[in-house]
Amino acid sequence: MADFELNCPLPLQYDRIVMAHGGGGRLMQQLLDTLVRPVFRNPVLDQNHDSAVVEINGTKLAFTTDSYVVKPLFFPGGDIGKLAVCGTLNDLAMSAAKPLYLTCSLIIEEGLPAADLQRILQSMQQTASEAGVLIVTGDTKTVDRGKGDGLYINTAGIGIVGEPVNVRPSAIRPGDSIIVNGDLARHGIAVMLEREGMNFEHRIESDCADLSGLVQELLQAGIEIHCLRDLTRGGLASALIELASAGRYEFELSESALPVREDVRAACDILGFDPLYIANEGCFALFVPELQTEAALAVLRRHPLGQQSCRIGQVKSACSQGRVTLQTLIGVNRILDLFSGEQLPRIC
């Protein structure tokens, strides 16, 4: 088997952008690799991390930005405002930075109820204040009715990386344990069920949360963190595949160890989705030396956002292409591969 090769990266095959180019899968990688990165290429961008780490007068700063488009604006467990703050805080936290300041740019569609906007802004302020960061600058634009989904938000963030921390994809080593801090796929499913008006017996809430405090606890406890990656768009699988490919390592996961809540799994089964590819907004993958596994788990489990923490796999030896394998429930190994774009609901 497998007497074939993949000629990757493929050229961008659509002459227009399609939705799948933003889906966190292979088409998005192609867009970044063939159109975006070549234009901006520089050593900081090439760090390929959730935020860029730059040094200014001996101080290491983490710097990141993200745009938030979510329909509906309010969903179980959060809203676009909370999401826009947590998402950027988490990108900073993945570089082990302590977040300090955020920006807030609003693109508002004509007709958005002012009360909704106020509620969203208050939610942003509350989330920022709980995280101990300030929203210090921003911008406001409006667009014609029908040209936006009510509201888009962009936030950028800046934070300080303490010494001598060096948390980055290239620090991953064979033998490292791979740990997640909570159950998977809740955000994507919560938003989807709300959007489609599908009701389950129990309401599934997004896991949307600021993870920077949890990361700071790991650092303060002296855990030797090799790498952190938040498991947003594209889910656990896409994030790990990207890291494994970049570092040319094999990651081996155990399907029976992957934490997915029963109601979330049921929703995925009904819709034909694989929970490993569904977005999270309060989950990270943590890489630590095997000997530190228990210590890291103990720190995580003491924190409200880490009580479900568990080890899901390990970094194996280097391999030529880099890959993620999954030992299935029935004990057979298979690879995890990037989706093309977004997962599409199946027919039956």
Place this chain on the structure above:
Amino acid sequence: MNMQQAFRDPAAAKQLAAAIAAITTRPWNIMEVCGGQTHSIIKYGIDQLLPEGVNLIHGPGCPVCVTPLEYIDKALAIAALPGVILCSFGDMLRVPGSQEDLLGLKAQGADVRIVYSPTDALEIARKHPDQEVVFFGVGFETTAPTIGLAAYQAKQSRLKNFSLLVCHVRVPPVIEALLDSSDNRVQGFLGAGHVCTIMGCGEYVPLAGRYRVPIVITGFEPVDVLHGLYACIKQLEEGRFEVENAYRRVVREQGNPAAQQLLRQVFEVVDRNWRGLGMIRHGGLALNDDYRDFNAELRFSVDAIDTQEPVACRSGDVLKGLLKPSQCPEFGTRCTPEKPLGATMVSSEGACAAYYRYRRLQHG
């Protein structure tokens, strides 16, 4: 442990795999009819638990894969018309037509929407009375009742701006066509559990008898599939050829009579061209005369469409079980999920897509 986990239980799976090994004395070619089963087999690696010589042939039971190109092109032509909202299941949107796919057309400004149920399309039609809403309905007997229900409700409520582009297919005629073909290698079938949930088991009895093949109605979880395989191999080893229901927790012998009645009310059996397989006698369902007002093919003149099937695509051989996806020279090179030559590389239930996702790089 809940019921779902019970049917993914590693111990039960290994026990069944051992039982299969114990009764298997020679090679057998068994076809799982449904794409959902193919997906499960490749995703969990069920085929790797089987004794050498038990060869699983991935059947034509992926609705997206067998929808003829002509209908994809018709859907594209209708979606491109001004004032039309075209709705379909998510899987259909990436299937390449002769020139492009529905997602590409959407990027150019066409109003193409994913819905989870055909009745959602009815709602869209009610909300947009000044636009024509068309539901592109494909699939087997499993999904036909939901599309029948949308047609029924549209007729009851005299909805003027709603129509259906229907390309439904039926399982028993395609099994018959496979068994009739001179290059058939299939010795036993795992029947599609969800199709039989609607239609029951009766339709398969004449086939099992006439062609002397066991047909075991099978579910989709790993333990279900292994249970179906065990029952099928046991029949083959004992020289029996019966219809057996190995998915009793879901499938009743008579199926779902209410759904069957709805199908009779809305649809008629027609000969249907299956992508990759050709014309199958009685292989499809179309809206009957009572529902002609809701037939999008009649409402929008989209008859004269010139379709061009990619020459290199061998999905027909894959669907007939003559070729494993990874044996196709185009697999993973000129044909990928991003740039598929045929629908078997697109659908989440397509055999080529399943091999690409789960088996590519296996030994890389």
